[in-house]
Amino acid sequence: MSGGQIALPFEWPADPRDDEFLVGESNARAVQQLEHWASWPVMTLVLTGPRKSGRSLLARIFAAKSGGTMIDDAERQPEATLFHAWNSAQEAHRPLIVIADAAPPEWTVKLPDLRSRLAASPVARIGAPDDVLMQALFERQFLRRGLDARPELIQWLLARVERSHVALLRAVDILDQAVMERRKRLSIPLAKATLTEASMIIDPAPTLPFEVP
Incomplete structure (x- = not known):
């Protein structure tokens, strides 16, 4: 898991039966x-x-x-x-x-x-998740499904999936199903094809051209 998150937000002793609540700037x-x-x-x-x-x-x-x-x-x-x-x-x-x-x-x-x-x-x-929380949520959801999500894939998803909890969960569900149905490993090409077909890809933020002083 990434830095910038807390497993349980309270100072009281954690109960092992508690689910993990991740904390970011939005919450x-x-x-x-x-x-x-x-x-x-x-x-x-x-x-x-x-x-x-x-x-x-x-x-x-x-x-x-x-x-x-x-x-x-x-x-x-x-x-x-x-x-x-x-x-x-x-x-x-x-x-x-x-x-x-x-x-x-x-x-x-x-x-x-x-x-x-x-x-x-x-x-x-609670607001829309920031980048750090989105990354942590992606990591947790893939881990729970037993999917090997490489860091480069998660960074690719962060740039192209809507900043919302609902969109994140839907993207993970779609990718999980695609891996099972196509019997392929989770990868950027698979994610691109699957999420494009589901109309879930947004254009990444444009990169400003490098300016020579």
Whole structure:
């Protein structure tokens, strides 16, 4: 694995049953906010981020370590349930993580009492993965599938796969299937042919010409 990442983000002893959560620039601030939950103005935090970004995993690790609770896909839950959970967290002084695609007002909340409570809650945001985190995620996903991904292949993918968790996982799934079906080793030519066919290749950033002073 590359530098610039942490296996588990918390200072508490790691539980061997925990999945690995990788930390990069895009999620380090959110991790820090969870680590310092005792300083939240209220005992509820809204955690937002792209799908497949590890937001649910991060919340599960936090809840297990802190004794708190979490509500996933909050926009799809009954607002009365969220309202009572928010109040219970304050009464018990146990942290609650509310996971959503976006925080209010982007997430439309109809119940006025819930809307005011969520407005008072801090928000932690996970962003799109940076290059270091993308590389670490590629390495982990290939390792989990038993695929021999050479460093030059991963660098090639970094320049051509969309910077998103969903795109990364889809690219790895497609390449895994291609290796099995074609009975070929994982390589740049195989990746180029397979991902081009799947319309997953983006143009790499142009290289500026060398200027002679």
